[in-house]
Amino acid sequence: MAVSVKIDPITRIEGHLAVRLDIDGGVIQNAYIAGEMYRGFEAILQGRDPMDAQQITQRICGVCPISHGIVSCAAQEAVYGIVPPENGRLLRNLIQGANTIQSHILHFYHLAALDYIDVQPVAEYKGNDPDLAGLKKWIESGAGSGGLYPFAPFLPKYSGNYITDPELNIMFVKHYMDAFKIRSLSHRMGAVFAGKLPHSPSIVPGGVTQPPTAHKILQFANMLNQIRTFIDTVYIPDVIELATAFPDYMLIGKGYGDLLAFGAYPETDAGDKTLLPSGIVTKGEVNDVDLFGIREDVRYSHYSSSSAAHPFESRTIPDPQKNKAYSWLKAPRYGGRPLEAGPLATVMAGYLRDEKSQIRALLDGVLKKIGRTHQDMQSTMGRHIARAIQCKIIADRCREWVDLLIPGNPTFTDFIIPDSGRGFGLTEAPRGALGHWIELKNRKIKSYQCVIPTTWNCSPRDDNGLPGPVEHALAGTAIADSENPLEAVRIVRSFDPCIACAVH
Ligand code: NFE
Ligand code: MG
Numbered sequence: 001m002a003v004s005v006k007i008d009p010i011t012r013i014e015g016h017l018a019v020r021l022d023i024d025g026g027v028i029q030n031a032y033i034a035g036e037m038y039r040g041f042e043a044i045l046q047g048r049d050p051m052d053a054q055q056i057t058q059r060i061c062g063v064c065p066i067s068h069g070i071v072s073c074a075a076q077e078a079v080y081g082i083v084p085p086e087n088g089r090l091l092r093n094l095i096q097g098a099n100t101i102q103s104h105i106l107h108f109y110h111l112a113a114l115d116y117i118d119v120q121p122v123a124e125y126k127g128n129d130p131d132l133a134g135l136k137k138w139i140e141s142g143a144g145s146g147g148l149y150p151f152a153p154f155l156p157k158y159s160g161n162y163i164t165d166p167e168l169n170i171m172f173v174k175h176y177m178d179a180f181k182i183r184s185l186s187h188r189m190g191a192v193f194a195g196k197l198p199h200s201p202s203i204v205p206g207g208v209t210q211p212p213t214a215h216k217i218l219q220f221a222n223m224l225n226q227i228r229t230f231i232d233t234v235y236i237p238d239v240i241e242l243a244t245a246f247p248d249y250m251l252i253g254k255g256y257g258d259l260l261a262f263g264a265y266p267e268t269d270a271g272d273k274t275l276l277p278s279g280i281v282t283k284g285e286v287n288d289v290d291l292f293g294i295r296e297d298v299r300y301s302h303y304s305s306s307s308a309a310h311p312f313e314s315r316t317i318p319d320p321q322k323n324k325a326y327s328w329l330k331a332p333r334y335g336g337r338p339l340e341a342g343p344l345a346t347v348m349a350g351y352l353r354d355e356k357s358q359i360r361a362l363l364d365g366v367l368k369k370i371g372r373t374h375q376d377m378q379s380t381m382g383r384h385i386a387r388a389i390q391c392k393i394i395a396d397r398c399r400e401w402v403d404l405l406i407p408g409n410p411t412f413t414d415f416i417i418p419d420s421g422r423g424f425g426l427t428e429a430p431r432g433a434l435g436h437w438i439e440l441k442n443r444k445i446k447s448y449q450c451v452i453p454t455t456w457n458c459s460p461r462d463d464n465g466l467p468g469p470v471e472h473a474l475a476g477t478a479i480a481d482s483e484n485p486l487e488a489v490r491i492v493r494s495f496d497p498c499i500a501c502a503v504h
Helices: 041-045 050-060 065-080 086-115 120-124 130-141 166-194 214-245 343-353 358-370 380-404 453-457 469-474 486-494 499-503
Strands: 003-007 017-024 027-035 259-266 274-282 285-287 294-297 331-334 421-429 432-441 444-451
Touching: 003 486, 017 486, 027 469, 027 486, 027 499, 041 050, 041 444, 050 065, 050 432, 050 444, 065 086, 065 421, 065 432, 086 166, 086 214, 086 259, 086 380, 086 486, 120 130, 120 166, 130 166, 166 214, 214 358, 214 380, 259 343, 259 432, 274 343, 274 380, 285 343, 331 453, 343 358, 343 380, 343 432, 358 380, 380 486, 432 453, 453 469, 453 499, 469 486
Parallel strands: 259 421
Antiparallel strands: 003 017, 017 027, 259 274, 274 285, 294 331, 421 432, 432 444
16 A cells, blocks of 8 residues: 655754655655755855854854864865965864764764664663663653653654664663763863864864863873773774664665765865865765766755756755745755765775775774675665764874874964955765855855755755655665654664755
8 A cells, every 4th residue: 555654853863854755565665855944054144254154154053063164164265375284284173073073973872873772671770880770760750751751852763673682772771871971072072172162163264273282182182082992892883783783774775876075184284185085986986076066956945046056156045935846955966966975975985995994994894793795885784884984083093183283383374365266165074075165255255055965965856856865765665664664764864864954
């Protein structure tokens, strides 16, 4: 029997996302993904002083603000003809690293793992771990729901095939609690150089305003050591545990197989070498990104501005009543193709680019443990594995970057804002390839366009009717019980969507 299932909103993601699934014969035939709000950051920026941009664009999101601040600065630096000095580059890498580490741990433990673990065994917990005992007491008190339902903080949940081993569930709940502390530590670590987080006042065009001191370097390094221990001994083993417990999910939720990485974390002041590699991955090959290939379609998006425009030409004119439009996300395409952004793209670009890379060694190590190959990475569980590996790569390198800071050396380069000019900045936000494109006229912003990883992933159909990557990953998936479309939400959440960012 054909049914249409609407999940609105999908919870435990950032922002509001609605998904419509057309299910027939127990299989998703078509999926439609809708970002349901307009925010208007690109319109807000028009006519403003360009120096407002890195502050305003950070407010697009509370989860990946640093990436927005950094690419906004990079786009302005392209216009001003400057690059940050070495200290500035390293400080930015460290702040962005801290933000991305906390975002990946947030996603795995607090947004995604609850799709797989059962928190019920905590109600029978008899051990003496203070976190678990406290959680049990809190559940018994019904404090989280005014007594209505004791497990309210862990809801909503569909019924389905969760982990059944009580000890494994208890372990995951314990790590869920530990992850809060590690995320708090990551925020504090980033704030050492960011001034404060999530929205940092210290990231400015030309570099960073917060100078490194011996005390701050030690503070950062000490916190990072604790975080790295968590990544190595908890996060990565837990991802392997989950992939072992749910082997089907290495086969479910396959994307188009075409991936986009812009690269991030410059290793040189010129920015010609980056820790995370860039590339377009397709059919097991990686090629360089040609930025002129990027267009944003709006045929099915609530905008009346012209479709298929490059970000330098694109405009954002809302049209809530537009015929056939079903999402407030535009549909970014590369040479007309939908591309998937995210840690999977950076990890696969790195894996294919360099046989001796740390990425390849780490990924092969994980895949060996679960009896899979890199060809299985285009999947729900593959995305979780890639995110954990990217987290470790960034954290390990941060430990080396912090030792390269030189107290007393400059942290920013001075500049003069020209009357006109245009530039762009690119990075890897936690959710993938992020770009800002800016044009100045009379020393004011004439046009500002952001093309965002979740906009790539959760885009609606494009001018040619091609579904976006998440829509495509859902189609063809068997749904055991259409009242409980657990398979679908697991697939959607593996992309770590942020709709607040995606609609911007
Ligand atoms: Ni709001 Fe973001 C990241 C950006 S969304 S979280 O990461 O850009 O895709
Ligand atoms: Mg945009």
